[in-house]
Amino acid sequence: MALCVRGIDKHLNCPDVCRARGPKFCEKAVYSIKICGTITPTELARYSPEKEPDNATRLSDAFKKWHAAIPMSTRFPLDFFEQFVANKTLHKNAYEAQLQAAQIPFCLCQQSFKYDLVLKACVEDAGESACGAGNPCMNGGECTKPDPSKPTKLKAVANPLFECKCPPAFAGALCENEVNPCLKDDGIKFCAPFRCARAPENLYKGFR
Structure with missing residues:
Protein backbone atom coordinates (compact mmCIF):
# COMPACT_ATOMS: atom_id res chain seq x y z
CA MET A 1 0.00 0.00 0.00
CA ASP A 125 -33.53 -3.66 -19.74
CA ALA A 126 -36.55 -2.59 -21.78
CA GLY A 127 -35.37 1.01 -21.64
CA GLU A 128 -32.00 0.04 -23.09
CA SER A 129 -33.66 -0.45 -26.45
CA ALA A 130 -34.72 2.75 -28.18
CA CYS A 131 -37.99 0.97 -28.95
CA GLY A 132 -38.94 1.26 -25.29
CA ALA A 133 -39.22 5.03 -25.58
CA GLY A 134 -41.28 5.12 -28.78
CA ASN A 135 -40.82 4.22 -32.43
CA PRO A 136 -37.87 5.93 -34.14
CA CYS A 137 -38.70 4.17 -37.44
CA MET A 138 -40.43 6.13 -40.19
CA ASN A 139 -43.15 5.28 -42.72
CA GLY A 140 -44.72 2.45 -40.75
CA GLY A 141 -41.43 0.72 -39.96
CA GLU A 142 -41.38 -1.66 -37.01
CA CYS A 143 -38.83 -1.01 -34.26
CA THR A 144 -37.09 -4.19 -33.09
CA LYS A 145 -34.08 -5.16 -31.02
CA PRO A 146 -31.10 -5.85 -33.29
CA ASP A 147 -29.91 -9.40 -33.85
CA PRO A 148 -26.19 -9.38 -32.89
CA SER A 149 -25.54 -12.24 -35.34
CA LYS A 150 -26.66 -10.16 -38.33
CA PRO A 151 -24.99 -7.09 -39.91
CA THR A 152 -26.61 -3.82 -38.86
CA LYS A 153 -28.05 -1.17 -41.17
CA LEU A 154 -26.72 1.53 -38.84
CA LYS A 155 -23.15 1.30 -40.07
CA ALA A 156 -22.05 4.39 -38.14
CA VAL A 157 -23.12 2.87 -34.82
CA ALA A 158 -21.06 0.05 -33.33
CA ASN A 159 -23.80 -1.29 -31.04
CA PRO A 160 -27.17 0.09 -32.18
CA LEU A 161 -30.02 -0.05 -29.67
CA PHE A 162 -32.69 -0.69 -32.29
CA GLU A 163 -33.30 -1.83 -35.84
CA CYS A 164 -36.10 -0.92 -38.22
CA LYS A 165 -38.06 -3.56 -40.11
CA CYS A 166 -39.30 -1.64 -43.14
CA PRO A 167 -42.46 -2.08 -45.24
CA PRO A 168 -41.74 -3.26 -48.82
CA ALA A 169 -42.09 0.26 -50.27
CA PHE A 170 -39.43 1.77 -48.00
CA ALA A 171 -35.80 1.11 -47.09
CA GLY A 172 -32.95 2.59 -45.08
CA ALA A 173 -31.80 2.45 -41.48
CA LEU A 174 -34.94 4.35 -40.41
CA CYS A 175 -37.12 3.34 -43.39
CA GLU A 176 -36.64 6.89 -44.62
CA ASN A 177 -36.05 6.06 -48.29
CA GLU A 178 -38.75 5.28 -50.84
CA VAL A 179 -38.21 2.20 -52.99
CA ASN A 180 -40.30 0.79 -55.79
CA PRO A 181 -41.06 -2.93 -55.34
CA CYS A 182 -42.18 -2.99 -58.96
CA LEU A 183 -38.56 -2.72 -60.03
CA LYS A 184 -37.94 -6.08 -58.44
CA ASP A 185 -38.88 -9.36 -60.05
CA ASP A 186 -41.64 -9.93 -57.50
CA GLY A 187 -43.65 -6.90 -58.60
CA ILE A 188 -43.40 -7.74 -62.27
CA LYS A 189 -44.12 -11.41 -61.70
CA PHE A 190 -47.23 -10.88 -59.56
CA CYS A 191 -48.73 -8.09 -61.69
CA ALA A 192 -48.12 -9.51 -65.16
CA PRO A 193 -49.70 -9.02 -67.60
CA PHE A 194 -50.99 -5.88 -65.84
CA ARG A 195 -49.01 -2.80 -64.91
CA CYS A 196 -47.35 -2.77 -61.48
CA ALA A 197 -47.77 0.39 -59.38
CA ARG A 198 -46.01 1.30 -56.15
CA ALA A 199 -48.47 1.29 -53.22
CA PRO A 200 -46.83 2.37 -49.94
CA GLU A 201 -50.12 1.85 -48.09
CA ASN A 202 -49.82 -1.86 -48.85
CA LEU A 203 -47.62 -2.90 -45.93
CA TYR A 204 -47.47 -6.51 -47.10
CA LYS A 205 -46.39 -6.15 -50.77
CA GLY A 206 -45.77 -2.45 -51.36
CA PHE A 207 -47.32 -2.57 -54.83
CA ARG A 208 -50.65 -3.16 -56.59
Missing part, protein backbone atom coordinates in the same frame (compact mmCIF):
# COMPACT_ATOMS: atom_id res chain seq x y z
CA ALA A 2 2.96 2.33 0.65
CA LEU A 3 3.95 2.19 -3.03
CA CYS A 4 0.36 2.92 -4.05
CA VAL A 5 0.15 6.03 -1.86
CA ARG A 6 3.51 7.20 -3.19
CA GLY A 7 2.12 6.89 -6.72
CA ILE A 8 4.46 4.11 -7.85
CA ASP A 9 2.94 1.71 -10.42
CA LYS A 10 -0.60 2.34 -9.21
CA HIS A 11 -2.01 -0.25 -11.61
CA LEU A 12 0.00 -2.91 -9.77
CA ASN A 13 0.20 -1.66 -6.19
CA CYS A 14 -3.22 -0.11 -5.59
CA PRO A 15 -6.39 -2.06 -4.74
CA ASP A 16 -8.17 -3.64 -7.72
CA VAL A 17 -11.43 -5.40 -6.86
CA CYS A 18 -11.61 -7.09 -10.28
CA ARG A 19 -8.07 -8.40 -10.09
CA ALA A 20 -8.78 -9.66 -6.57
CA ARG A 21 -11.72 -11.72 -7.87
CA GLY A 22 -9.52 -13.52 -10.38
CA PRO A 23 -9.89 -14.21 -14.13
CA LYS A 24 -12.84 -16.58 -13.67
CA PHE A 25 -15.05 -14.08 -11.83
CA CYS A 26 -17.38 -13.51 -14.82
CA GLU A 27 -16.93 -16.89 -16.47
CA LYS A 28 -20.43 -18.14 -15.59
CA ALA A 29 -22.26 -14.81 -15.42
CA VAL A 30 -25.40 -15.12 -17.57
CA TYR A 31 -26.00 -12.37 -20.19
CA SER A 32 -22.59 -10.83 -19.49
CA ILE A 33 -19.69 -10.25 -21.88
CA LYS A 34 -17.41 -12.04 -19.37
CA ILE A 35 -15.48 -8.88 -18.45
CA CYS A 36 -15.27 -7.43 -14.95
CA GLY A 37 -16.13 -3.79 -14.35
CA THR A 38 -16.58 -1.65 -11.26
CA ILE A 39 -19.35 0.50 -9.82
CA THR A 40 -18.62 3.38 -7.46
CA PRO A 41 -21.41 3.66 -4.86
CA THR A 42 -23.26 6.96 -5.28
CA GLU A 43 -22.60 8.08 -1.71
CA LEU A 44 -18.85 7.71 -2.25
CA ALA A 45 -18.80 9.93 -5.34
CA ARG A 46 -19.85 13.04 -3.42
CA TYR A 47 -16.47 13.89 -1.93
CA SER A 48 -13.36 15.18 -3.69
CA PRO A 49 -9.94 15.74 -2.09
CA GLU A 50 -9.44 18.65 -4.49
CA LYS A 51 -11.66 20.75 -2.21
CA GLU A 52 -9.31 20.31 0.75
CA PRO A 53 -7.06 23.32 1.58
CA ASP A 54 -3.35 23.05 0.80
CA ASN A 55 -2.43 23.91 4.39
CA ALA A 56 -4.73 21.38 6.09
CA THR A 57 -3.61 20.12 9.49
CA ARG A 58 -6.41 17.65 10.17
CA LEU A 59 -9.00 15.61 8.33
CA SER A 60 -12.04 17.66 7.37
CA ASP A 61 -15.58 16.88 8.46
CA ALA A 62 -16.45 16.29 4.80
CA PHE A 63 -13.77 13.60 4.57
CA LYS A 64 -14.88 11.96 7.83
CA LYS A 65 -18.47 11.87 6.60
CA TRP A 66 -17.32 10.25 3.35
CA HIS A 67 -15.13 7.79 5.25
CA ALA A 68 -18.03 6.79 7.53
CA ALA A 69 -20.16 5.87 4.50
CA ILE A 70 -17.68 3.20 3.39
CA PRO A 71 -18.66 -0.37 4.38
CA MET A 72 -16.63 -1.69 7.31
CA SER A 73 -15.40 -4.62 5.23
CA THR A 74 -13.50 -2.33 2.85
CA ARG A 75 -12.86 0.72 5.04
CA PHE A 76 -9.27 1.72 5.87
CA PRO A 77 -8.63 2.94 9.46
CA LEU A 78 -9.04 6.67 9.92
CA ASP A 79 -5.52 7.03 11.31
CA PHE A 80 -4.20 5.67 7.99
CA PHE A 81 -5.33 8.92 6.35
CA GLU A 82 -4.27 11.19 9.21
CA GLN A 83 -0.60 10.62 8.44
CA PHE A 84 -1.04 12.15 4.96
CA VAL A 85 -3.03 15.27 5.90
CA ALA A 86 -0.09 17.65 5.47
CA ASN A 87 0.74 16.36 1.98
CA LYS A 88 -2.14 16.91 -0.44
CA THR A 89 -0.68 14.62 -3.12
CA LEU A 90 -0.29 11.70 -0.72
CA HIS A 91 -3.71 12.40 0.78
CA LYS A 92 -5.25 12.28 -2.69
CA ASN A 93 -3.47 9.01 -3.50
CA ALA A 94 -4.67 7.49 -0.22
CA TYR A 95 -8.21 8.64 -1.01
CA GLU A 96 -8.05 7.07 -4.48
CA ALA A 97 -6.76 3.80 -3.02
CA GLN A 98 -9.66 3.71 -0.57
CA LEU A 99 -12.16 4.53 -3.31
CA GLN A 100 -10.82 1.70 -5.47
CA ALA A 101 -11.02 -0.74 -2.56
CA ALA A 102 -14.65 0.23 -1.94
CA GLN A 103 -15.80 -0.19 -5.53
CA ILE A 104 -18.30 -2.92 -6.35
CA PRO A 105 -17.12 -5.47 -8.93
CA PHE A 106 -19.66 -6.66 -11.48
CA CYS A 107 -19.79 -8.40 -14.84
CA LEU A 108 -20.40 -6.09 -17.80
CA CYS A 109 -23.71 -6.94 -19.42
CA GLN A 110 -24.59 -7.71 -23.01
CA GLN A 111 -26.47 -5.17 -25.10
CA SER A 112 -30.09 -4.66 -23.93
CA PHE A 113 -29.23 -5.90 -20.43
CA LYS A 114 -28.27 -4.00 -17.29
CA TYR A 115 -26.67 -5.01 -14.02
CA ASP A 116 -29.02 -5.33 -11.04
CA LEU A 117 -27.20 -4.56 -7.78
CA VAL A 118 -29.81 -6.43 -5.72
CA LEU A 119 -29.90 -9.59 -7.84
CA LYS A 120 -26.19 -9.24 -8.65
CA ALA A 121 -26.90 -10.31 -12.22
CA CYS A 122 -27.58 -8.95 -15.70
CA VAL A 123 -31.30 -8.49 -16.33
CA GLU A 124 -33.16 -7.42 -19.45
Whole structure:
Protein backbone atom coordinates (compact mmCIF):
# COMPACT_ATOMS: atom_id res chain seq x y z
CA MET A 1 0.00 0.00 0.00
CA ALA A 2 2.96 2.33 0.65
CA LEU A 3 3.95 2.19 -3.03
CA CYS A 4 0.36 2.92 -4.05
CA VAL A 5 0.15 6.03 -1.86
CA ARG A 6 3.51 7.20 -3.19
CA GLY A 7 2.12 6.89 -6.72
CA ILE A 8 4.46 4.11 -7.85
CA ASP A 9 2.94 1.71 -10.42
CA LYS A 10 -0.60 2.34 -9.21
CA HIS A 11 -2.01 -0.25 -11.61
CA LEU A 12 0.00 -2.91 -9.77
CA ASN A 13 0.20 -1.66 -6.19
CA CYS A 14 -3.22 -0.11 -5.59
CA PRO A 15 -6.39 -2.06 -4.74
CA ASP A 16 -8.17 -3.64 -7.72
CA VAL A 17 -11.43 -5.40 -6.86
CA CYS A 18 -11.61 -7.09 -10.28
CA ARG A 19 -8.07 -8.40 -10.09
CA ALA A 20 -8.78 -9.66 -6.57
CA ARG A 21 -11.72 -11.72 -7.87
CA GLY A 22 -9.52 -13.52 -10.38
CA PRO A 23 -9.89 -14.21 -14.13
CA LYS A 24 -12.84 -16.58 -13.67
CA PHE A 25 -15.05 -14.08 -11.83
CA CYS A 26 -17.38 -13.51 -14.82
CA GLU A 27 -16.93 -16.89 -16.47
CA LYS A 28 -20.43 -18.14 -15.59
CA ALA A 29 -22.26 -14.81 -15.42
CA VAL A 30 -25.40 -15.12 -17.57
CA TYR A 31 -26.00 -12.37 -20.19
CA SER A 32 -22.59 -10.83 -19.49
CA ILE A 33 -19.69 -10.25 -21.88
CA LYS A 34 -17.41 -12.04 -19.37
CA ILE A 35 -15.48 -8.88 -18.45
CA CYS A 36 -15.27 -7.43 -14.95
CA GLY A 37 -16.13 -3.79 -14.35
CA THR A 38 -16.58 -1.65 -11.26
CA ILE A 39 -19.35 0.50 -9.82
CA THR A 40 -18.62 3.38 -7.46
CA PRO A 41 -21.41 3.66 -4.86
CA THR A 42 -23.26 6.96 -5.28
CA GLU A 43 -22.60 8.08 -1.71
CA LEU A 44 -18.85 7.71 -2.25
CA ALA A 45 -18.80 9.93 -5.34
CA ARG A 46 -19.85 13.04 -3.42
CA TYR A 47 -16.47 13.89 -1.93
CA SER A 48 -13.36 15.18 -3.69
CA PRO A 49 -9.94 15.74 -2.09
CA GLU A 50 -9.44 18.65 -4.49
CA LYS A 51 -11.66 20.75 -2.21
CA GLU A 52 -9.31 20.31 0.75
CA PRO A 53 -7.06 23.32 1.58
CA ASP A 54 -3.35 23.05 0.80
CA ASN A 55 -2.43 23.91 4.39
CA ALA A 56 -4.73 21.38 6.09
CA THR A 57 -3.61 20.12 9.49
CA ARG A 58 -6.41 17.65 10.17
CA LEU A 59 -9.00 15.61 8.33
CA SER A 60 -12.04 17.66 7.37
CA ASP A 61 -15.58 16.88 8.46
CA ALA A 62 -16.45 16.29 4.80
CA PHE A 63 -13.77 13.60 4.57
CA LYS A 64 -14.88 11.96 7.83
CA LYS A 65 -18.47 11.87 6.60
CA TRP A 66 -17.32 10.25 3.35
CA HIS A 67 -15.13 7.79 5.25
CA ALA A 68 -18.03 6.79 7.53
CA ALA A 69 -20.16 5.87 4.50
CA ILE A 70 -17.68 3.20 3.39
CA PRO A 71 -18.66 -0.37 4.38
CA MET A 72 -16.63 -1.69 7.31
CA SER A 73 -15.40 -4.62 5.23
CA THR A 74 -13.50 -2.33 2.85
CA ARG A 75 -12.86 0.72 5.04
CA PHE A 76 -9.27 1.72 5.87
CA PRO A 77 -8.63 2.94 9.46
CA LEU A 78 -9.04 6.67 9.92
CA ASP A 79 -5.52 7.03 11.31
CA PHE A 80 -4.20 5.67 7.99
CA PHE A 81 -5.33 8.92 6.35
CA GLU A 82 -4.27 11.19 9.21
CA GLN A 83 -0.60 10.62 8.44
CA PHE A 84 -1.04 12.15 4.96
CA VAL A 85 -3.03 15.27 5.90
CA ALA A 86 -0.09 17.65 5.47
CA ASN A 87 0.74 16.36 1.98
CA LYS A 88 -2.14 16.91 -0.44
CA THR A 89 -0.68 14.62 -3.12
CA LEU A 90 -0.29 11.70 -0.72
CA HIS A 91 -3.71 12.40 0.78
CA LYS A 92 -5.25 12.28 -2.69
CA ASN A 93 -3.47 9.01 -3.50
CA ALA A 94 -4.67 7.49 -0.22
CA TYR A 95 -8.21 8.64 -1.01
CA GLU A 96 -8.05 7.07 -4.48
CA ALA A 97 -6.76 3.80 -3.02
CA GLN A 98 -9.66 3.71 -0.57
CA LEU A 99 -12.16 4.53 -3.31
CA GLN A 100 -10.82 1.70 -5.47
CA ALA A 101 -11.02 -0.74 -2.56
CA ALA A 102 -14.65 0.23 -1.94
CA GLN A 103 -15.80 -0.19 -5.53
CA ILE A 104 -18.30 -2.92 -6.35
CA PRO A 105 -17.12 -5.47 -8.93
CA PHE A 106 -19.66 -6.66 -11.48
CA CYS A 107 -19.79 -8.40 -14.84
CA LEU A 108 -20.40 -6.09 -17.80
CA CYS A 109 -23.71 -6.94 -19.42
CA GLN A 110 -24.59 -7.71 -23.01
CA GLN A 111 -26.47 -5.17 -25.10
CA SER A 112 -30.09 -4.66 -23.93
CA PHE A 113 -29.23 -5.90 -20.43
CA LYS A 114 -28.27 -4.00 -17.29
CA TYR A 115 -26.67 -5.01 -14.02
CA ASP A 116 -29.02 -5.33 -11.04
CA LEU A 117 -27.20 -4.56 -7.78
CA VAL A 118 -29.81 -6.43 -5.72
CA LEU A 119 -29.90 -9.59 -7.84
CA LYS A 120 -26.19 -9.24 -8.65
CA ALA A 121 -26.90 -10.31 -12.22
CA CYS A 122 -27.58 -8.95 -15.70
CA VAL A 123 -31.30 -8.49 -16.33
CA GLU A 124 -33.16 -7.42 -19.45
CA ASP A 125 -33.53 -3.66 -19.74
CA ALA A 126 -36.55 -2.59 -21.78
CA GLY A 127 -35.37 1.01 -21.64
CA GLU A 128 -32.00 0.04 -23.09
CA SER A 129 -33.66 -0.45 -26.45
CA ALA A 130 -34.72 2.75 -28.18
CA CYS A 131 -37.99 0.97 -28.95
CA GLY A 132 -38.94 1.26 -25.29
CA ALA A 133 -39.22 5.03 -25.58
CA GLY A 134 -41.28 5.12 -28.78
CA ASN A 135 -40.82 4.22 -32.43
CA PRO A 136 -37.87 5.93 -34.14
CA CYS A 137 -38.70 4.17 -37.44
CA MET A 138 -40.43 6.13 -40.19
CA ASN A 139 -43.15 5.28 -42.72
CA GLY A 140 -44.72 2.45 -40.75
CA GLY A 141 -41.43 0.72 -39.96
CA GLU A 142 -41.38 -1.66 -37.01
CA CYS A 143 -38.83 -1.01 -34.26
CA THR A 144 -37.09 -4.19 -33.09
CA LYS A 145 -34.08 -5.16 -31.02
CA PRO A 146 -31.10 -5.85 -33.29
CA ASP A 147 -29.91 -9.40 -33.85
CA PRO A 148 -26.19 -9.38 -32.89
CA SER A 149 -25.54 -12.24 -35.34
CA LYS A 150 -26.66 -10.16 -38.33
CA PRO A 151 -24.99 -7.09 -39.91
CA THR A 152 -26.61 -3.82 -38.86
CA LYS A 153 -28.05 -1.17 -41.17
CA LEU A 154 -26.72 1.53 -38.84
CA LYS A 155 -23.15 1.30 -40.07
CA ALA A 156 -22.05 4.39 -38.14
CA VAL A 157 -23.12 2.87 -34.82
CA ALA A 158 -21.06 0.05 -33.33
CA ASN A 159 -23.80 -1.29 -31.04
CA PRO A 160 -27.17 0.09 -32.18
CA LEU A 161 -30.02 -0.05 -29.67
CA PHE A 162 -32.69 -0.69 -32.29
CA GLU A 163 -33.30 -1.83 -35.84
CA CYS A 164 -36.10 -0.92 -38.22
CA LYS A 165 -38.06 -3.56 -40.11
CA CYS A 166 -39.30 -1.64 -43.14
CA PRO A 167 -42.46 -2.08 -45.24
CA PRO A 168 -41.74 -3.26 -48.82
CA ALA A 169 -42.09 0.26 -50.27
CA PHE A 170 -39.43 1.77 -48.00
CA ALA A 171 -35.80 1.11 -47.09
CA GLY A 172 -32.95 2.59 -45.08
CA ALA A 173 -31.80 2.45 -41.48
CA LEU A 174 -34.94 4.35 -40.41
CA CYS A 175 -37.12 3.34 -43.39
CA GLU A 176 -36.64 6.89 -44.62
CA ASN A 177 -36.05 6.06 -48.29
CA GLU A 178 -38.75 5.28 -50.84
CA VAL A 179 -38.21 2.20 -52.99
CA ASN A 180 -40.30 0.79 -55.79
CA PRO A 181 -41.06 -2.93 -55.34
CA CYS A 182 -42.18 -2.99 -58.96
CA LEU A 183 -38.56 -2.72 -60.03
CA LYS A 184 -37.94 -6.08 -58.44
CA ASP A 185 -38.88 -9.36 -60.05
CA ASP A 186 -41.64 -9.93 -57.50
CA GLY A 187 -43.65 -6.90 -58.60
CA ILE A 188 -43.40 -7.74 -62.27
CA LYS A 189 -44.12 -11.41 -61.70
CA PHE A 190 -47.23 -10.88 -59.56
CA CYS A 191 -48.73 -8.09 -61.69
CA ALA A 192 -48.12 -9.51 -65.16
CA PRO A 193 -49.70 -9.02 -67.60
CA PHE A 194 -50.99 -5.88 -65.84
CA ARG A 195 -49.01 -2.80 -64.91
CA CYS A 196 -47.35 -2.77 -61.48
CA ALA A 197 -47.77 0.39 -59.38
CA ARG A 198 -46.01 1.30 -56.15
CA ALA A 199 -48.47 1.29 -53.22
CA PRO A 200 -46.83 2.37 -49.94
CA GLU A 201 -50.12 1.85 -48.09
CA ASN A 202 -49.82 -1.86 -48.85
CA LEU A 203 -47.62 -2.90 -45.93
CA TYR A 204 -47.47 -6.51 -47.10
CA LYS A 205 -46.39 -6.15 -50.77
CA GLY A 206 -45.77 -2.45 -51.36
CA PHE A 207 -47.32 -2.57 -54.83
CA ARG A 208 -50.65 -3.16 -56.59
